[in-house]
Amino acid sequence: MSVIAFAKNWNGKFKNSSYELVSYTKNLASQLNTKFIIVSIGEVKEEELKSLGKYGAERIISVNNSQMNTLTSRVYAQVISELAEKEGASTIIMSDNESGKAIAPRISVKMKAGMVAAVLELPITINPFVVKKGAFSGKAFEYVQIDSPVKVITIAKNCFGLKENQVDVSIEEYAPQLDASLFKIQVLEEEKQTNRMDLADADIVVSAGRGMRSPDNWGIVEELAAVLGAATACSRPVSDEGWRGHEEHVGQTGKVIAPNLYFAAGISGAIQHVAGISRSKCIVAINTDPEAPIFGVANYGIIGDVMDVLPKLTKAISNSK
Amino acid sequence: MNFEFTEEQLMIRDAARDFAQRELLPGVIERDDKATYPTEQVKRLGELGFLGMLVGLEYDGGGMDTISYVLAMEEISKVDSSVSVIMSVNNSLVCWGVEKYGTEAQKQKYLKPMARGEKIGAFLLSEPEAGSDATSQRTTAVDMGDHYLVNGTKNWITNGKSASTYIVMAQTHSELKHKGINVLIVDAKSEGISVGPHENKMGMRASDTCSVMFNNVKVPKENRLGEEGFGFKLAMKSLEGGRIGIASQALGIASGAYELALKYAQERKAFGKEIIQHQAIAFKLADMAVEIEAARFFCLKAAWLKDQGKPYGHASAMAKLYAAETAMKVTTEAVQIHGGYGYVKEYHVERLMRDAKLTQIYEGTSEIQKIVISRGLIA
Amino acid sequence: MKILVCISNVPDTTTKVKFKEENTLFDDSGVQWIINPWDELALTRALELKEDAGNSVDEVSVIHVGGAQTDVTLRKALAIGADKAIRIDACPADAYSVAGQIAAYLKENPFDIVFSGIESSDYNGSSVGAMIAEFMDYSGVSSVTSVAFEGDELILYRAIPGGKQKIKAKIPLVAVVQKGIATEPRIPAMRGIMMARKKPLEVKPAIEMQILTKSVKFEMPEAKGACKMLDAEHVEQLLELLKNEAKVL
Numbered sequence: 044m045s046v047i048a049f050a051k052n053w054n055g056k057f058k059n060s061s062y063e064l065v066s067y068t069k070n071l072a073s074q075l076n077t078k079f080i081i082v083s084i085g086e087v088k089e090e091e092l093k094s095l096g097k098y099g100a101e102r103i104i105s106v107n108n109s110q111m112n113t114l115t116s117r118v119y120a121q122v123i124s125e126l127a128e129k130e131g132a133s134t135i136i137m138s139d140n141e142s143g144k145a146i147a148p149r150i151s152v153k154m155k156a157g158m159v160a161a162v163l164e165l166p167i168t169i170n171p172f173v174v175k176k177g178a179f180s181g182k183a184f185e186y187v188q189i190d191s192p193v194k195v196i197t198i199a200k201n202c203f204g205l206k207e208n209q210v211d212v213s214i215e216e217y218a219p220q221l222d223a224s225l226f227k228i229q230v231l232e233e234e235k236q237t238n239r240m241d242l243a244d245a246d247i248v249v250s251a252g253r254g255m256r257s258p259d260n261w262g263i264v265e266e267l268a269a270v271l272g273a274a275t276a277c278s279r280p281v282s283d284e285g286w287r288g289h290e291e292h293v294g295q296t297g298k299v300i301a302p303n304l305y306f307a308a309g310i311s312g313a314i315q316h317v318a319g320i321s322r323s324k325c326i327v328a329i330n331t332d333p334e335a336p337i338f339g340v341a342n343y344g345i346i347g348d349v350m351d352v353l354p355k356l357t358k359a360i361s362n363s364k
Numbered sequence: 365m366n367f368e369f370t371e372e373q374l375m376i377r378d379a380a381r382d383f384a385q386r387e388l389l390p391g392v393i394e395r396d397d398k399a400t401y402p403t404e405q406v407k408r409l410g411e412l413g414f415l416g417m418l419v420g421l422e423y424d425g426g427g428m429d430t431i432s433y434v435l436a437m438e439e440i441s442k443v444d445s446s447v448s449v450i451m452s453v454n455n456s457l458v459c460w461g462v463e464k465y466g467t468e469a470q471k472q473k474y475l476k477p478m479a480r481g482e483k484i485g486a487f488l489l490s491e492p493e494a495g496s497d498a499t500s501q502r503t504t505a506v507d508m509g510d511h512y513l514v515n516g517t518k519n520w521i522t523n524g525k526s527a528s529t530y531i532v533m534a535q536t537h538s539e540l541k542h543k544g545i546n547v548l549i550v551d552a553k554s555e556g557i558s559v560g561p562h563e564n565k566m567g568m569r570a571s572d573t574c575s576v577m578f579n580n581v582k583v584p585k586e587n588r589l590g591e592e593g594f595g596f597k598l599a600m601k602s603l604e605g606g607r608i609g610i611a612s613q614a615l616g617i618a619s620g621a622y623e624l625a626l627k628y629a630q631e632r633k634a635f636g637k638e639i640i641q642h643q644a645i646a647f648k649l650a651d652m653a654v655e656i657e658a659a660r661f662f663c664l665k666a667a668w669l670k671d672q673g674k675p676y677g678h679a680s681a682m683a684k685l686y687a688a689e690t691a692m693k694v695t696t697e698a699v700q701i702h703g704g705y706g707y708v709k710e711y712h713v714e715r716l717m718r719d720a721k722l723t724q725i726y727e728g729t730s731e732i733q734k735i736v737i738s739r740g741l742i743a
Numbered sequence: 744m745k746i747l748v749c750i751s752n753v754p755d756t757t758t759k760v761k762f763k764e765e766n767t768l769f770d771d772s773g774v775q776w777i778i779n780p781w782d783e784l785a786l787t788r789a790l791e792l793k794e795d796a797g798n799s800v801d802e803v804s805v806i807h808v809g810g811a812q813t814d815v816t817l818r819k820a821l822a823i824g825a826d827k828a829i830r831i832d833a834c835p836a837d838a839y840s841v842a843g844q845i846a847a848y849l850k851e852n853p854f855d856i857v858f859s860g861i862e863s864s865d866y867n868g869s870s871v872g873a874m875i876a877e878f879m880d881y882s883g884v885s886s887v888t889s890v891a892f893e894g895d896e897l898i899l900y901r902a903i904p905g906g907k908q909k910i911k912a913k914i915p916l917v918a919v920v921q922k923g924i925a926t927e928p929r930i931p932a933m934r935g936i937m938m939a940r941k942k943p944l945e946v947k948p949a950i951e952m953q954i955l956t957k958s959v960k961f962e963m964p965e966a967k968g969a970c971k972m973l974d975a976e977h978v979e980q981l982l983e984l985l986k987n988e989a990k991v992l
Contacts, residue, residue, distance in 0.1 A: 053903075149874070149883075157839065158838065175962075184961065186962070187956050190954075227913050232909045233903070233909070243904060296780045338972075340967060341970045346975060356982075363982060379936065425933075
């Protein structure tokens, strides 16, 4: 019995979510009174692998194979399941992101292991194994019991935080036997918006709504985001009108995010929007309408025109630097 | 008695609601402000089948019952009555008559494209000097053997400019008075037809209303709808159904304003609490809710009678009168609940109030409805 | 070519969520049920692919695991344009069992492409699509924002952090789709609504499936403290509070 966690890398680099995964796994392993292994797939330099040690990863298994740099869920799931069986793992953990969403369900089926996605805390009890997750798009929480001997969970971003715990790292290489027929999908090209902070990863998000009045006014949103090192986002009407791309739409049917700090500028705060941001640590609302529902969920509020308040904020932040 | 809607009726209501909220709400203020005809929106209305929803499936319509029509009209009118009036005229006043009294050839040629929403129709009854008193038609259709020669002017014509097909009331035998009136299906592109400028109206500003002039327009004999001299009766029959459409429109205007007022009253605070917690506002909303529910029952009852094949003229006049009066009252109160915000265009209720006024006037003023209703009482 | 769209039946997104029986069950009284928004977008895209004459899609069907009360939702899918609906008569207990039921149907009735929405807006599972892929031993692409044909192969875009990948894939395939796949869900046309009852809605008995997880109880989030209102003229006050009180800057 042990715990195995898959730490995803992006072009050979880990992100805070990978480190959070290690922190979570270490704590879960001690709750279960067992050992844990971190698995990395694709080419990652030794130094980068060792960075996981800062959060307590003592043993890492690295599948250092360039053929596996891009995500093929079938292949990743097979490798992780193999390792889980080899190591006798009873719990398999990964981050709730685009790779976790694709791989974890496959492992669940392969190993006949009950799976819960986007877990918010360490298990409430381990026997029975009960975890807490969001339900009804952030409007409620649900406690789910996993009854199978092997369990698969993915953890929500910012659910646990980073807990430093420097240890010495041992890295083992693993070379799986892979059947070429598994690689049925082929990545032709990748388009990256390089100068942009990704919404799902951002600690600070500046989001704006119809209160901006016109897509031409977005400069002040981007300026504030730039001084804060934040990502930009928008409400549904704004993305529906085509003022901003749908990849920026935050809300129940768009992206659900959990940054440390969320600015809602000129967003009234419809229930579907709030569902997408309710896990933010701190919400700042700026709106001309003092009755806007967004103030009901915000920690700090400013009644005022975004066109006036945002530039003032940008200036104040620049001055304080 | 059964107050349950069928699954299809609810699905139609939801489709109308989704369409109104998603495709009519954005831009409705601007279209009203600039009196811009909703070209794109009417096209979509046709694609979704609302323009011919009452026409049978065999003539490319939706084959729906009148109950569904009431539900759809209400949802669309909650947002944009300039669009719903186009739907009402096309379904109730134009398609209905052609389907009921038209020849097979007329149905193939004129009804099908209108039921599909590819073309729309207009109903040309009102004249500069014949509004409520429709018997005194001055437009003439002289029998020339193989065709009628039409001369005269029609006023307040909804879809006057955008329609491809006109249903025209005209006097052929003036000595027979209203029994000499014929109804003709006229191609709007016929030679001799000219269309007046868009009327600059108080409400329903985006729908196109104008006068249509006929100067020696030749209309083939086969385009007469129904028997010789049946025109006036046909027009009155069409209006009976039309009133269900306009009553449902008035209902939608009222319930749209009420929903906005209810929401506003729960958000807006005064003297430390939401204004709905003040009895003055709460009681207004209670009155509004009761009257709207009553208007809805009137509309559904008239629709049900029509669907059952029973006489519905009396019921549709009552529905039209009550719903129109309710729309005016409720929208006025909705503006009042909104206070200063209610008086500006951004909050929608002032538009609904302007739109409501027309429902008391067109397709028979409230006073005309009272004539119809009271005559029904005597008979 | 045949496309199967997995549909789940969820409460309308504006529903005020309540629970009953000591917070162990969702209280569905007065709830309006809808097609899960992501599934509805998937269906919309499937129908677009069918309507494009350049493709050879000749069937778009929907499948759902649930009781008879969910037929209304399936008929809505038929009204929107699906050719056929299949309901597997079982209570959807967990993602594993739902995926297993759908896979069992697929083994008997093969489809070339399976669409599944990225998650359901009720229990927020996000796993059914990828589980079906594994049960069937199909390829799968997740976080898909665009699908088009290129001959017999598919070109898909997958959202990745900070961008997207263009992917070429062979059928059979499961695509787990998210926002962007279609611009807006389709509004059913009047004729579609009238034809819905005339289209086939097949009810299939469920197979024996193990259930691996169960819901124990629900909890409502704690009410947030009052919002601190600040002066628009003194935004530095806000910065001060974000730094020293909330400690997020």
